[in-house]
Amino acid sequence: MTDAPLLTIEDLSVTFRTGAGLVRAVDGVTYDLRHGETLAVVGESGCGKSVTALAVLGLLPPHSADIPRGSIRFDGEELVGAAPERLRRLRGNAISMIFQEPMTSLNPVFTIGDQIAEGITLHRGLDAEEARERARELLELVRIPAPEQRLDEYPHQLSGGMRQRVMIAMALACRPQVLIADEPTTALDVTVQAQILELLLELQRELGMAILLITHDLGVVAETAERVVVMYAGAVVERANTLPLFERPRHPYTAGLFLSLPRLDREGRDLKPIEGTVPDPLHQPSGCRFHPRCPFAMPVCRESVPELRERQAPGSPPHLSACFYVDEHPDADLVAESLSRETPEPPTAAEGFA
Amino acid sequence: MTEPLLDVRGLTKHFPVTSGVFGRVVGQVRAVDDVSFELSPGETLGLVGESGSGKTTAGRAILRLIEPTAGQVTFDGTDVTRADANTLRHLRRSMQIVFQDPYSSLNPRLRVLDIVGEALEVHGLTSGAETERRVAALLARVGLSPSALNRYPHEFSGGQRQRIGVARAIALEPKLVVLDEPVSALDVSIQAQVVNLLLELRREMGLAYLFIAHDLSVVRHLSHRIAVMYLGELVEVAPRDRLFSAPAHPYTRALLSAIPVPDPKRRRQRIVLTGDVPSPLNPPSGCRFHTRCPAVMDRCRVESPPAEEVEQGHAVRCFHAEGERGDDWYRRVSERIERQVAENAAESPAPKPLALPDDVGAPAEHHVAATPRRPLPKPVRWLLARPRRRRLALAAALLASFIAGGAFGRASREREALAEIKLLRAEIQEYERVTGSLPATLSDLGWRLPPIFGGLEATDPWGRPIVYRVRASRKVDPAILEPDRFLVLSLGRDGVPSRDDLGWGGR
Numbered sequence: 037m038t039d040a041p042l043l044t045i046e047d048l049s050v051t052f053r054t055g056a057g058l059v060r061a062v063d064g065v066t067y068d069l070r071h072g073e074t075l076a077v078v079g080e081s082g083c084g085k086s087v088t089a090l091a092v093l094g095l096l097p098p099h100s101a102d103i104p105r106g107s108i109r110f111d112g113e114e115l116v117g118a119a120p121e122r123l124r125r126l127r128g129n130a131i132s133m134i135f136q137e138p139m140t141s142l143n144p145v146f147t148i149g150d151q152i153a154e155g156i157t158l159h160r161g162l163d164a165e166e167a168r169e170r171a172r173e174l175l176e177l178v179r180i181p182a183p184e185q186r187l188d189e190y191p192h193q194l195s196g197g198m199r200q201r202v203m204i205a206m207a208l209a210c211r212p213q214v215l216i217a218d219e220p221t222t223a224l225d226v227t228v229q230a231q232i233l234e235l236l237l238e239l240q241r242e243l244g245m246a247i248l249l250i251t252h253d254l255g256v257v258a259e260t261a262e263r264v265v266v267m268y269a270g271a272v273v274e275r276a277n278t279l280p281l282f283e284r285p286r287h288p289y290t291a292g293l294f295l296s297l298p299r300l301d302r303e304g305r306d307l308k309p310i311e312g313t314v315p316d317p318l319h320q321p322s323g324c325r326f327h328p329r330c331p332f333a334m335p336v337c338r339e340s341v342p343e344l345r346e347r348q349a350p351g352s353p354p355h356l357s358a359c360f361y362v363d364e365h366p367d368a369d370l371v372a373e374s375l376s377r378e379t380p381e382p383p384t385a386a387e388g389f390a
Numbered sequence: 391m392t393e394p395l396l397d398v399r400g401l402t403k404h405f406p407v408t409s410g411v412f413g414r415v416v417g418q419v420r421a422v423d424d425v426s427f428e429l430s431p432g433e434t435l436g437l438v439g440e441s442g443s444g445k446t447t448a449g450r451a452i453l454r455l456i457e458p459t460a461g462q463v464t465f466d467g468t469d470v471t472r473a474d475a476n477t478l479r480h481l482r483r484s485m486q487i488v489f490q491d492p493y494s495s496l497n498p499r500l501r502v503l504d505i506v507g508e509a510l511e512v513h514g515l516t517s518g519a520e521t522e523r524r525v526a527a528l529l530a531r532v533g534l535s536p537s538a539l540n541r542y543p544h545e546f547s548g549g550q551r552q553r554i555g556v557a558r559a560i561a562l563e564p565k566l567v568v569l570d571e572p573v574s575a576l577d578v579s580i581q582a583q584v585v586n587l588l589l590e591l592r593r594e595m596g597l598a599y600l601f602i603a604h605d606l607s608v609v610r611h612l613s614h615r616i617a618v619m620y621l622g623e624l625v626e627v628a629p630r631d632r633l634f635s636a637p638a639h640p641y642t643r644a645l646l647s648a649i650p651v652p653d654p655k656r657r658r659q660r661i662v663l664t665g666d667v668p669s670p671l672n673p674p675s676g677c678r679f680h681t682r683c684p685a686v687m688d689r690c691r692v693e694s695p696p697a698e699e700v701e702q703g704h705a706v707r708c709f710h711a712e713g714e715r716g717d718d719w720y721r722r723v724s725e726r727i728e729r730q731v732a733e734n735a736a737e738s739p740a741p742k743p744l745a746l747p748d749d750v751g752a753p754a755e756h757h758v759a760a761t762p763r764r765p766l767p768k769p770v771r772w773l774l775a776r777p778r779r780r781r782l783a784l785a786a787a788l789l790a791s792f793i794a795g796g797a798f799g800r801a802s803r804e805r806e807a808l809a810e811i812k813l814l815r816a817e818i819q820e821y822e823r824v825t826g827s828l829p830a831t832l833s834d835l836g837w838r839l840p841p842i843f844g845g846l847e848a849t850d851p852w853g854r855p856i857v858y859r860v861r862a863s864r865k866v867d868p869a870i871l872e873p874d875r876f877l878v879l880s881l882g883r884d885g886v887p888s889r890d891d892l893g894w895g896g897r
Contacts, residue, residue: 080577080578195666195667197666198666225440225441225604225667226604226606226645226648226649227440227644227645227648227662227663228440228666229648229650230647230648230662230663231662231663231664233650234660234662252577252578253650254578254652255650255651255652256650257652257654258650258651258652258653258654258656259650259651259654278654279654282652282653282654292579293578293579294652295582296578296579296581296582297582297607297652298582298607298608298610298611299607299651299652306586307582307585307586307611308582309581309582309583309585309586310579310582310583311583313547313549313550313580314547314579
């Protein structure tokens with residue numbers, strides 16, 4: 037593993053023009069992905085984790101989305117503002133993506149074989165026969181039984197797990213350096229989820245690609261990722277290696293997520309939910325966006341936006357978080373303290389909607 | 391044990407599969423097969439299973455929201471399965487349900503006051519201002535402010551809607567609430583809020599819950615006992631802690647090991663099952679789990695294992711547990727299973743190592759073929775083969791016929807679909823007039839033409855009054871509706887079907 041990042045996202049912002057106003061879906065997001073690693077991006081619905089990934093691939097809706105600032109570099113090459121033709125050559129080739137809903141991401145009127153072969157023909161210039169052979173080998177690679185026969189079947193003839201395998205086969209067709217997996221197992225049953233995760237990790241070990249895993253499931257993160265980025269309301273609030281993040285979260289939101297989670301491995305603990313709801317993207321709170329739900333909120337949190345700061349002594353792996361409370365109390369145990377605190381002005385549920 | 395609140399004996403629900411215009415029955419989907427359990431007052435039973443395991447169907451058959459095919463359900467000493475309409479209405483005061491999807495389970499045309507207060511007034515408990523006071527108290531109880539009374543469901547977030555659903559369920563002070571995946575549609579931080587609310591209500595009102603879910607960690611948090619379902623059958627029932635410390639059925643063991651644990655220090659050996667859940671239409675012979683079981687024996691393929699009570703309150707449906715009870719039963723069962731797993735593994739060939747095909751295995755170059763080798767469409771090739779002078783005229787003629795054909799084809803498709811929709815609309819209105827509620831599925835309407843439409847659910851994608859999305863089943867003529875697309879039909883207040891009522895959507 038070299039240290040030079042393969043994919044660098046720097047100060048990226050994405051806005052959407054909607055009928056109701058301008059929505060800042062992503063606001064100043066910075067993270068990088070290194071060769072061969074698994075990086076998990078965690079957050080709840082609407083936090084901007086998927087939008088960031090779509091921006092990398094140049095798949096944002098062209099008529100409503102803008103990237104007012106920021107940069108995305110792949111292998112040193114700037115992708116923001118790159119020619120569509122250039123992005124088309126990267127997509128499905130050096131960078132590919134698998135989506136949450138395998139049924140909606142596959143075209144129902146083409147056979148599995150045709151859909152896998154399309155990318156190979158496009159990026160590698162193989163003829164139909166060679167591409168079909170390659171597609172069969174890929175289905176074998178993702179452990180689909182009777183691949184020869186599956187090539188001529190349509191997506192509706194396959195189960196959810198099988199469809200997700202087909203998606204993975206398509207994504208791997210050109211041996212990508214980066215695989216973006218957007219909630220790859222959310223639509224699947226637990227036992228099938230286990231199969232797919234196992235397969236992804238095995239393929240990664242074998243092929244050495246980097247995986248950007250977008251998920252809301254902290255269990256999946258713990259079992260697969262080396263590093264974690266936590267996002268809330270369009271911004272990165274914490275970034276660290278997996279182990280330190282789980283052992284000692286340095287942002288109240290991350291701590292709150294852990295306390296909201298019923299755990300199979302720890303019994304008898306009451307759940308301590310994060311009060312209130314995720315803010316409406318049209319009316320983001322001022323200052324730190326988490327402050328209305330934060331048990332540690334101070335007056336300053338209402339006024340200014342905290343910066344991502346290093347929380348570790350030099351020499352150890354970086355652990356960044358954006359929180360004024362942690363700035364003042366660097367040694368605070370946020371998980372333990374959250375338990376004894378109440379949210380200062382608990383937003384009643386009725387205030388959650390405007 | 392005291393007298394059970396709910397006693398389910400041999401509950402079975404089969405859905406007939408029909409074919410052809412006359413609805414000939416060609417098979418049975420065995421959604422729930424011979425399920426039995428008891429529930430004491432104030433107790434919570436978690437019902438766990440993957441999609442298609444029949445857990446939701448079981449929950450609805452218990453409340454008789456769908457008619458069970460066989461079996462007996464006794465609630466508080468009354469036979470629910472044979473109750474007449476009057477008794478049933480009375481029973482439903484004590485048995486309520488909270489649905490999974492907070493977006494489709496609340497009528498978008500009603501205010502929260504009417505949604506929650508409806509049951510109070512229907513049962514003649516309150517009226518007018520008294521209803522309003524009671525509903526406000528209920529809303530406060532579930533953590534919503536009284537200002538919510540006059541709002542409509544679309545003004546609330548998912549978690550708040552689920553609170554409204556809970557308020558509706560507890561309005562009549564029931565003894566039993568069936569919770570059908572109440573938190574799985576919600577974000578993690580909101581899930582915990584609703585779980586805590588359910589725990590508080592149980593403490594205060596002494597409610598019994600039948601908690602249906604696929605997420606074992608949430609189920610464990612709430613339940614006293616847990617029942618595991620697989621393809622319509624209960625495979626294991628045990629007190630909560632015993633299920634986790636002594637899971638005896640190979641399926642339960644795999645299910646427990648498959649759940650990701652949010653602790654990066656614990657990288658465990660997972661039992662990864664092969665394959666997917668088989669179709670409940672023609673389920674496997676013998677033990678239904680045998681197609682995926684790592685500890686399968688020859689007899690599992692033919693015989694169906696009986697339920698074996700291995701210890702007090704812990705029953706397992708597996709041959710490996712047969713005859714095992716008393717001290718140390720768990721060690722013996724585990725050994726039997728592990729021995730069989732090792733034996734099976736020795737017989738089956740090791741999986742091929744993963745390797746990408748050679749050419750594709752080459753380092754990725756960002757190159758693109760100069761021209762994608764896609765043949766040109768047939769009409770274009772034909773055109774190019776004509777003499778150059780005639781090409782323009784021919785192209786114009788071709789284009790004109792293409793446009794005309796497309797327009798007429800679309801018009802006739804719309805006409806046909808509109809006729810179907812008129813019929814469907816009349817049926818729905820008739821249903822609403824007679825029963826006072828909207829149908830949840832086409833089968834509620836008693837439609838005998840299932841090949842036309844696959845299912846029907848109330849949603850509101852564009853904030854219009856109420857919209858039915860009708861998904862075409864695969865058998866529908868593609869000229870009417872392409873597979874995997876929706877017909878979108880809105881029941882506007884004008885009651886006159888128009889083109890605006892009909893739309894096409896994909897999914």
